[in-house]
Each structure stands twice: as structure tokens, then as C-alpha cells.
Amino acid sequence: MTTVKLYDETDFERPAKKKDAQHKEWRTHIKRDYGRIIHSASFRRQQGKTQVFPGHESDFFRNRLTHSLEVAQIAEGIADRLNVIYRDELRGNEIDGRLCAVAGLVHDIGHPPFGHNGERALDEQMLEFGGFEGNAQTLRILSRLDKKVKYADDVDGDERAGLNLCYRTLASILKYDAVIPGKREVGAKVKKGYYGSEQTLVTDIKKQVLRGKTLPSGVEFKTIECQIMDIADDIAYSVYDLEDSLKAVFLTPASILASGDKLLDTVVEAVSEQLKQPVTRADILDAFFEVFADVTPADDAEKIEAVQYFMQATQASNAYCNDGYVRTEKSSELVHKFINGVEFKLDEENPALSKVWLKPDIRKTVEILKQYTFKAIIYSSRVKLGEYRGTELVTDIFKALNAEKGYLLMPDDVRERFLDAKDKGTKARTICDFVAGMTDRYAVEFWARLRSDGAESMFKSV
Incomplete structure (x- = not known):
């Protein structure tokens, strides 16, 4: 060979x-x-x-x-x-x-x-x-x-x-x-x-x-x-800009999951443009529901009192703004997950131009986090x-x-x-x-x- x-x-x-x-x-x-x-x-x-x-x-x-x-x-x-x-x-x-x-x-x-x-x-x-x-x-x-x-x-x-x-x-x-x-x-x-x-x-x-x-x-x-650096930059933007926004209480998991249609539509437009494929409001919210899965109590909402459910969700949301351990753990988890989503293919003719990319589902999540944080903050x-x-x-x-x-x-x-x-x-x-x-x-x-x-x-x- x-x-x-x-x-x-x-x-x-x-x-x-x-x-x-x-x-x-x-x-x-x-x-x-x-x-x-x-x-x-x-x-x-x-x-x-x-x-x-x-x-x-x-x-x-x-x-x-x-x-x-x-x-x-x-x-x-x-x-x-x-x-x-x-x-x-x-x-x-x-x-x-x-x-x-x-x-x-x-x-x-x-x-x-x-x-x-x-x-x-x-x-x-x-x-x-x-x-x-x-x-x-x-x-x-x-x-x-x-x-x-x-x-x-x-x-x-x-x-x-x-x-x-x-x-x-x-x-x-x-x-x-x-x-x-x-x-x-x-x-x-x-x-x-x-x-x-x-x-x-x-x-x-x-x-x-x-x-x-x-x-x-x-x-x-x-x-x-250069491709690896570009992916690393996207990962850092998507995770750490969000972490800073949570610390500053510009954003909270609760406020993100309760986003209005106008903000969601601007994020949908930006993500669709970057991915070159259509995404929906539901896609944006689904990504954040997965990221902040721990905010929603494990019990079925129908099986517990509404007030108790609201209190647990609010406390879990606030922890992201007030508890550095919670934020750090989530950031580490996301970075690890995104790095594991990088794939590679060797270019036989031009080895320096070999291809590196994120798996489609991982890239979608990265882009949603990045664009949402950017759009939410600039407004x-x-x-x-x-x-x-x-x-x-x-x-x-x-x-x-x-x-x-x-x-x-x-x-x-x-x-x-x-x-x-x-x-x-x-x-x-x-x-x-x-x-x-x-x-x-x-x-x-x-x-x-x-x-x-x-x-x-x-x-x-x-």
C-alpha cells in the first residue's frame, strides 16, 4: 500500500x-x-x-x-x-x-x-x-x-x-x-x-x-x-458563549425553553442558512430540551402537582445561573459529545486537504446553540x-x-x-x-x- x-x-x-x-x-x-x-x-x-x-x-x-x-x-x-x-x-x-x-x-x-x-x-x-x-x-x-x-x-x-x-x-x-x-x-x-x-x-x-x-x-x-480549527471554534462558541450568558443571567434554561416565536424564527432562518437545509421551531426547542433535560423533572407531569413541577423546573433552571459546578459539568459534557462527533476522510491526492466534519445531528445541535445564543443576545x-x-x-x-x-x-x-x-x-x-x-x-x-x-x-x- x-x-x-x-x-x-x-x-x-x-x-x-x-x-x-x-x-x-x-x-x-x-x-x-x-x-x-x-x-x-x-x-x-x-x-x-x-x-x-x-x-x-x-x-x-x-x-x-x-x-x-x-x-x-x-x-x-x-x-x-x-x-x-x-x-x-x-x-x-x-x-x-x-x-x-x-x-x-x-x-x-x-x-x-x-x-x-x-x-x-x-x-x-x-x-x-x-x-x-x-x-x-x-x-x-x-x-x-x-x-x-x-x-x-x-x-x-x-x-x-x-x-x-x-x-x-x-x-x-x-x-x-x-x-x-x-x-x-x-x-x-x-x-x-x-x-x-x-x-x-x-x-x-x-x-x-x-x-x-x-x-x-x-x-x-x-x-x-484549518477545518479542525473551524470546528473547534464552532464548538467553543456554541458551549462557552452559552455558559457566559447563563452566568450573566442574560439567558436561563427556562427563558430559552419559553422563547417567543419571533426569536425562534430568526434562529430558524440563521441555522437553515448555515446547514443548507430547512429546520423548524420545534427543531430548535428539541435541541435545548435535550441539552437541558435535567431541568424537566423525571416524573410525568400528570402524576405530580403542577406547583411542585413548576418549583422543581425553576430550581433546576436557576442552578445553571447560580451554581458553577452545574454549568461546568454541562459545558464539559457538551464539548466531549461534540468532539466525539468529528469524522475524517483521507484525501489520497492532496493529503493536506483531507476532510474533517461534524456528524449531521451533532452539527445541527452545535449550530442551534451558537445561533440561538448570538441572536438572543444581540437583540x-x-x-x-x-x-x-x-x-x-x-x-x-x-x-x-x-x-x-x-x-x-x-x-x-x-x-x-x-x-x-x-x-x-x-x-x-x-x-x-x-x-x-x-x-x-x-x-x-x-x-x-x-x-x-x-x-x-x-x-x-x-
Whole structure:
């Protein structure tokens, strides 16, 4: 039987051909990438970016950093399980669990302050210059913006090589194989993919990972590690965003099971779109009845008093908000169940593009939990107020920096790059990169210097 290799030496080459004195036999290329990411400024900044609830509200709630750590752990867990369950099909290969974890660590690194609201604000300001998209920004940060390595000779007019990660590592975060158009009409949604400024790099990534082969027509470029990271992200969203919502008492099992038709219909629409198949209100409620089966007393409702039934159900529902042991046990149970629902098939022609997916019934549950939590929370007036503030704040900062002589408000290194830029698009992207890299707190502080009566001290660096 022919041996199929999941990895090849070409996977571990780097865009900037630079001899690294730190390379040791005991330190693999992927472990080096892991170290570079852990020690990078952009990775640290995720601790100051909102996941669902603002970090200043409570130390309990997850932020982008803790969410990414959970995604990394789940991704590595998926790889570990597949290596055992599909040992025969893998034929002596093993999926690199550490590489899957690396993809998890950086999958959200491109998110701007205030999450999707900041993303929409920046995209609106960048309509004429390729827009703003979180996945594209992730690749840009790793391959350009993080300050680690420079090219010996400029590549596409830019000497920056970012963290200079392995091609296979960069491939692990390429979720969408499409270049984002340079311009689009007002109101048109941004296309998920990568910016034109990184198109040459993406071409090189494909060449290295596909080992010189041409991608077959109709085949999507999405590596096995990227697929695993994507599934891990969905699992983390579906379980831990729900857990945070229960802790915050934004949701309770009782309120979920008593959802109104309007909310259920929005979830039905979102889940149907993601699964590419129709679901019903009953499907949504059935999924939650299964998740919160312990809320409903085991006895038949007809055999006990209605008041007693109501009391037991209410107490069980409240336990999810008030008892950390109950929440943790449920979250662990769900993550374990979802990881066990991952399946695998080896691609003989292009091993790096081997397929990983969730069983249909498990994926349906994951999608329902994820979409319900998202839809239920975004319609909350308390969350909407925060959204509005974040959107306006990011927009205001960008406009101030993009105004005449706005460059005078920038840090020295950003100002220098802005002034060196040869065209409006590059100048706008420089501003966008700076604003996107801000944490929530830093963005508020920066805005306060521009607008607030109680501005920060001029002696504090920008």
C-alpha cells in the first residue's frame, strides 16, 4: 500500500528565507511558530478585546484571548482523537495537534476592538480600498504587521514579513480561498477571504502546501488543520458563549425553553442558512430540551402537582445561573459529545486537504446553540447600547486619523509608514491596521484624548 504523507518539508519552509540560529533538533518548526505566537504583541492584545460581554463587567467572562485558548485546546483534542480512531486510515501518519492548536490561538487575532461592531465600522470606512474583514486581517497581522522578521528584499513593495511563520501554519488560518475585491458598492457585504496585498503570499502558500500540484477544479483550499480549527471554534462558541450568558443571567434554561416565536424564527432562518437545509421551531426547542433535560423533572407531569413541577423546573433552571459546578459539568459534557462527533476522510491526492466534519445531528445541535445564543443576545437593549458606542467610537477615531494632518495624532512608527505610503489606499490601510490593533480599553482611551473633557495625560505615550 502506498504511503501517503500528511506533511512534507515544503510545508515547513518560511516566506522570508532567513537562517535561524535558534533552530534545534528537539524544537520542531511548528513548536517554533507556537512560541512566536505566544510571545507576540498581537496575541497578548486579545486579552483586551470583547468576546460576548465586556471584560470590565466581570473577570469571569471570556475575552478573545481566553476564547482562543479554549479553541486551541479543543482543536488539539480533536486531532488527538482522530489520530487514534482513524489510525488505520492515516497509515502511520498523525495529524499535528500542536499545529491545530496554533491555528486556534490565532484564528481571531484579526478582530478589531468591539468585535463585529468594530469590524463593521472599519469596513465602512475602507469601502474604496478593499474593506475590512477579520480573517483577512489575521493573515495580514501574521504575515506583515507583527514585528519579528523583515524580508531581505521587499515583497510587493513591503519589507515586513510579520512572524515569518511556516507556510503550513499560515495555511491553517486560510478559511476562505478568495481575494477580497478592491472596491464595492455601499451596502454590499464584504467578501470573506484575504486582501489583495496578500495575494502573492497566498499563491506561495498553496504552491508549498500542495507540493507544486494544481488545485483541482471545484476543490476548496482548506487544510485539515484549518477545518479542525473551524470546528473547534464552532464548538467553543456554541458551549462557552452559552455558559457566559447563563452566568450573566442574560439567558436561563427556562427563558430559552419559553422563547417567543419571533426569536425562534430568526434562529430558524440563521441555522437553515448555515446547514443548507430547512429546520423548524420545534427543531430548535428539541435541541435545548435535550441539552437541558435535567431541568424537566423525571416524573410525568400528570402524576405530580403542577406547583411542585413548576418549583422543581425553576430550581433546576436557576442552578445553571447560580451554581458553577452545574454549568461546568454541562459545558464539559457538551464539548466531549461534540468532539466525539468529528469524522475524517483521507484525501489520497492532496493529503493536506483531507476532510474533517461534524456528524449531521451533532452539527445541527452545535449550530442551534451558537445561533440561538448570538441572536438572543444581540437583540438585548443592554447589548445594543454597547454596540452603538463601539461602532461610533471606532468610526470617530478612523475619521480623525484620516482627516487633514490626522497623521500628527499617530504614534511615530505609524506616522512614518503613513507618510511613506505612495497612494490613498495604502495610507487608509495603514490607519486601518493601527485602529484594528487597538484593544477596547485603548480605543476608549485614545478617543478620550480626542473628544473627552477629561482627557488622558499628554505625558502618557500614544
